Amino acid sequence: MKTVNLTCVECPMGCAIEVQLDGESVVSVVGNTCPRGLAYAKNEVVCPMRVLTTTVKSTDGRMVSVKTDNPIKKSNMFSLMQVINGITVTAPVKIGDIIMKNIEGDVNLVATDCLK
């Protein structure tokens, strides 16, 4: 049995939630005051996911902002940062352009700004 403490981010209440885990399975969730908090806690303890936002450099030295077009595993953030920091793009770049396909599973890295 393992206990994980979380702060819910679903609303400004910020409930302190305590989750009891038996291996991978959730045994109990206490501290949440609504169903959204319950769902948040269950996802968060099993496999927390985050959208990663960062920048890539272009051949002319300018930076262009990028994001993963879907959440990636939180535990993969640093290894993906290493991959992304090795990428160089060439202008022009438009918002939504795929900078790297399938960076994790079917998640792509896309531009969130334009480079003219």
Added chain:
Amino acid sequence: MKKSYDIVVIGGGPAGLAAAVSAYDNGVKDVLILEREPRTGGILNQCIHNGFGLTRFKESLAGPEYAYKFAVEAEKRNIETLTQTTVLSISKDKKVTAINKENGVFTVEAKAVILAMGCRERSRGALNIAGSRPAGVFSAGTAQKYINVKGYMPGKEVVILGSGDIGLIMARRMTLEGAKVHAVAEIMPYSSGLKRNIVQCLDDFGIPLYLNHTVTEIRGDKRVTGVTISQVDQNKKPIKGTEKSFDCDTILFSVGLIPENELTKGMGVELSPRTKGAVVYQNRETSIEGVFACGNALQVHDLVDFVSEESELTGKSAAEYVLNGAKPRDTINCVQGKNINYVLPQKIDKNASGDVKLYFRVSNTFKNCTIKLECNGKELIKRVKRVAAPGEMETLLLKESLIKSLEGDVILSLEESV
């Protein structure tokens, strides 16, 4: 560029863009935007994190994506925009003096002016921190620009003073780029940042947040070499013996934002000591007829979605003024009472039509409290809230029928539950 315009908008950030587009759509097509930076979009251009637009577009956009949506709308309407143009002064009779490389110093006349200059970060100087002045001390927003726009890392070992949203965002950003963020120190017993930022920018990376702590020493000669933080007592005085020392090469300050209103002051517009922005009516008109204000220059918002909403209202008001002129007013004041930091608009014109949305901030964190609106001792609206905090802007809608029935100033207050 012409010599006169119906509306001149000062600032091409999210507020200025939305106001200009709205003015155009409400019948005034002769609009000029003056922007200091090389491109429009304002601070959003360096805010590469996501979370923008959740309220307005029901999707989570990065800052430049949100800005682009409005820049495109302005372009579609061919709204004239001068970038790299700094406004130097505005006269009471709405003559705007500005400077840029192509035109030198020049003046344009306007029938209406919209002030949308945004806000500025409170600096180290404003905090009166003793010590020498080594390199390596930045405002969080400056560090954000270095990393996200210029592609430079300002440091490797970091301590952040203040837990405003930009500081939290930068804790994550610098960590992802390989820096070690040792601590975030916050002098208040609570963070002014959004909860989701505390969790996803600090907790995700195991960065400790020290509440009730402030910086008591910055070490270093040419470059920062370390910093000491101490716990503070109820009067915000450092407590001896609680010092924690960190070796670091960089200190970021994220200690609040102040509306940028030098131009506003210069033209004699009445300012609120609480918001540090202009005092306005519900249509966002200031104490000078035909001069309007919106966005972070008026009040510091939490979410750009609300900046857009406010600025569209302001653009519409400015267009109505240009098309129909001023109308006689019947003014009442909107006053902050107990436990309320400020209410905006500060003035309500009873003759104007439409509902009025009050924006306000509470003065502390409260649980299970009651928000009350009163007029002449009579309770008009009562709303129970499970939680309220200074970091989250609140709103209250006043129906037109209620406004018409008012017989004096209204007072907004918060009652703690007993």
